[in-house]
Amino acid sequence: MTTLRSPTETLARFAAGLRFGDLPAPVVRRAEDLLVDWFGSAIAGHGARPVETIAAFAREMGPATGPSEELVGRTRSSPYFAALVNAAASHVAEQDDVHNGSVFHPATVVFPVALALAQALGSSGERLLAAAAAGYEVGIRVGEFLGRSHYKVFHTTGTAGTLAAAATAGHLLGLDAARMQHAFGSAGTQAAGLWEFLRTAADSKQLHTAHAAAAGLMAATLARDGFTGAQQILEGPQGMAAAMSHDADPRRLVDGLGTRWALAETSFKFHASCRHTHPAADALLQVVRAHGLRAEDLEQVTTHVHQGAIDVLGPVVDPATVHQSKFSMGTVLALAARFGQAGLAEFEAHFSDAETQALRDRVRMELDAEVDAAYPKRWIGKVTVRTRDGRVLQGRVDEPKGDPGNTLSREEIGAKALRLAAFSGGASEAEMQAALERLWHVARVPAVGMLLGPGP
Amino acid sequence: MTTLRSPTETLARFAAGLRFGDLPAPVVRRAEDLLVDWFGSAIAGHGARPVETIAAFAREMGPATGPSEELVGRTRSSPYFAALVNAAASHVAEQDDVHNGSVFHPATVVFPVALALAQALGSSGERLLAAAAAGYEVGIRVGEFLGRSHYKVFHTTGTAGTLAAAATAGHLLGLDAARMQHAFGSAGTQAAGLWEFLRTAADSKQLHTAHAAAAGLMAATLARDGFTGAQQILEGPQGMAAAMSHDADPRRLVDGLGTRWALAETSFKFHASCRHTHPAADALLQVVRAHGLRAEDLEQVTTHVHQGAIDVLGPVVDPATVHQSKFSMGTVLALAARFGQAGLAEFEAHFSDAETQALRDRVRMELDAEVDAAYPKRWIGKVTVRTRDGRVLQGRVDEPKGDPGNTLSREEIGAKALRLAAFSGGASEAEMQAALERLWHVARVPAVGMLLGPGP
The missing domain is CATH 1.10.4100.10 (2-methylcitrate dehydratase PrpD)
Structure with a gap:
């Protein structure tokens, strides 16, 4: 029964x-x-x-x-x-x-x-x-x-x-x-x-x-x-x-x-920002590392995102505080490109400096059908980077760092808590x-x- | 400016x-x-x-x-x-x-x-x-x-x-x-x-x-x-x-x-029940008083109500507790008809006795266009009563007791607090x-x- x-x-x-x-x-x-x-x-x-x-x-x-x-x-x-x-x-x-x-x-x-x-x-x-x-x-x-x-x-x-x-x-x-x-x-x-x-x-x-x-x-x-x-x-x-x-x-x-x-x-x-920014940040880091780019080499970064990212991050165009800048796709990507990560220390020291702002304003979000359909089960990161010397480069991560298939070790977790x-x-x-x-x-x-x- | x-x-x-x-x-x-x-x-x-x-x-x-x-x-x-x-x-x-x-x-x-x-x-x-x-x-x-x-x-x-x-x-x-x-x-x-x-x-x-x-x-x-x-x-x-x-x-x-x-x-x-019941209760009291009716004279009571009353009171068909019975249109009208008011004492002693239940089940709600259009600015009470001896009587109040145009005196307010x-x-x-x-x-x-x- x-x-x-x-x-x-x-x-x-x-x-x-x-x-x-x-x-x-x-x-x-x-x-x-x-x-x-x-x-x-x-x-x-x-x-x-x-x-x-x-x-x-x-x-x-x-x-x-x-x-x-x-x-x-x-x-x-x-x-x-x-x-x-x-x-x-x-x-x-x-x-x-x-x-x-x-x-x-x-x-x-x-x-x-x-x-x-x-x-x-x-x-x-x-x-x-x-x-x-x-x-x-x-x-x-x-x-x-x-x-x-x-x-x-x-x-x-x-x-x-x-x-x-x-x-x-x-x-x-x-x-x-x-x-x-x-x-x-x-x-x-x-x-x-x-x-x-x-x-x-x-x-x-x-x-x-x-x-x-x-x-x-x-x-x-x-x-x-x-x-x-x-x-x-x-x-x-x-x-x-x-x-x-x-x-x-x-x-x-x-x-x-x-x-x-x-x-x-x-x-x-891993990054000290809104999770909606992480897939794109990791995808950008992939491009930057693969091609040995510096922040000033980036002419424009287009992030291909799900609708939820646009809903949450879209209103944040000119962040006034450290906390708000964690919801700015442009700021997060600028810090990642400049320092290899967007951690608490990077936000605190550089969220609004001239170099971050300049790169921030060259980042935009675009709704992407594949990313949106996979979300929220999978958080795919996709970026298109145009370099100052005219190259167009694609970056993609299927699991951002920290996801179950790309998780942190106990050492990394402990070290993060100490930091x-x-x-x-x-x-x-x-x-x-x-x-x-x-x-x-x-x-x-x-x-x-x-x-x-x-x-x- | x-x-x-x-x-x-x-x-x-x-x-x-x-x-x-x-x-x-x-x-x-x-x-x-x-x-x-x-x-x-x-x-x-x-x-x-x-x-x-x-x-x-x-x-x-x-x-x-x-x-x-x-x-x-x-x-x-x-x-x-x-x-x-x-x-x-x-x-x-x-x-x-x-x-x-x-x-x-x-x-x-x-x-x-x-x-x-x-x-x-x-x-x-x-x-x-x-x-x-x-x-x-x-x-x-x-x-x-x-x-x-x-x-x-x-x-x-x-x-x-x-x-x-x-x-x-x-x-x-x-x-x-x-x-x-x-x-x-x-x-x-x-x-x-x-x-x-x-x-x-x-x-x-x-x-x-x-x-x-x-x-x-x-x-x-x-x-x-x-x-x-x-x-x-x-x-x-x-x-x-x-x-x-x-x-x-x-x-x-x-x-x-x-x-x-x-x-x-x-x-x-005035009544100790959900406000949505008050206009109908007062309209019923008007009929009962005008025609000298007792509770047992009532064959059926149809209340003509706004949609909000149906939304809130509709789910309450067989109240199990005093508190729930305050959201039962039938119970409130039965107590009003029997005792002239549905106060705390009436609820406590009679919310589920046989006579209340019998009358409760002869009360129904019907959406009324006029009442619904006036609501929530005005809470009009309208009832149609069919008596055991075959009469069909209408009751109506435009302001239930306690409304600004039919308010309580300071004596009534003080007495209510003491009660x-x-x-x-x-x-x-x-x-x-x-x-x-x-x-x-x-x-x-x-x-x-x-x-x-x-x-x-």
């Missing part, structure tokens, strides 16, 4: 029932990689004005101490505020991970919740990793379900992220399937985040991740105590898809649950080394404790 | 610049009426399970004390959590006010923020009333702007309510026009609330008002500290209307600012009398203090 379950119910049952032992070993290893990579991004938020403003709000409105670690201020608070601040922190450097098919950044909304609650509950590292996996699997599928029409207006990391956070929190709180479904209802009805802020480079991206983590944690905590939510918040006639998508496909919500590990499809970021901490000054190298040592072996830890403790 | 300002900017300038002295005397009086009416609804939330669950969350995650009064638990907290809990509390009895044209409940998201911040800042009663007026004028216009297509899927009190809360908080925090506009951006990008929960009578309505108040207060507090938001979150190409409406009209955002006082158009609730407190047990009659005395004359108070203090 088969019981007919709705996609939301099926997904909630999966999130509640997932156990560490269900995760294949390579998925566990990848989860550890993603955790370390996230930690570096969280520390990178130290000192960033929008993050520090949210941290100050948490100190003004929240308790003065608590069981959970707030990483940028090196203080402690309740799980709610620790998750709020750490989620704001880990997205600001634009170095956190991304899942291509869902155009969703899982780490920044999943791990702040996982760490805050694991610290509060004294959970094991295995529990933390299983809860994070639940968050990744749920959030990625919700992002895929909401589809491309959703992403045109909504910041999927804010919306799908609320569900991912609820799944993570609900898992650590030990919710059964019914309460997990209520948590999803309470999360989805708070899901929010609009792209409008990009037009003026406002601070909303940090607010979106903070909000998603906090609202998801709240939804799960309320469900633990019997608070009810909609039963079909995702696919119901007045649910998220009805409200926020024109091309939602409910089959994506349950695609390969328990056999397909979406977590392992997640990409690391991020050094850049922000959020933790010393010795502190980072000690924390990373714990995190690489978190699966063996009986109770997740503090990672940094009070600052120096 | 005229500067071209966007509607969002114009609205933000108005909210920041509004002064108590700008409010005509009748608007001030009406604001006091609405404050007292809200206070009764907030106390009515005492003991309600969803409210108490949110209050427990606030105690678990928030500070143990603070400058602001949490009214249902009779404790104190930071303004953030006091606003969160009081907003959850004041919507659960379905007795709080409503603005017809925007289908928006202003009090439940405006006054919790106004009270919490006024207490924290030591603001005068005049400041509190001016801030509340800013919240009403902004929230109502945003609700009107988002329009009917928005309300089909979104709970406008959750979405527009976030802007109303931000305007109220921003006003008390003394934001200038530019920072108010940033606060609007941060509020609108967190705006959320879906009707999907109604299908299973879940607890989300309390979460929506709690979320709106808290997110709006957070948006304004962040803006005070320099956090930026989208400049055109309302009408921009990736803003709220683009995301959540098909019939948004930006002219509604600035309609009569400073001359038309939308606050004074707000209606008080609500007696029903919930949230405050004694003496405590309520003392608090109401303060609130009726709040405009004279130099610093808004505690209203109830710790419980007995």
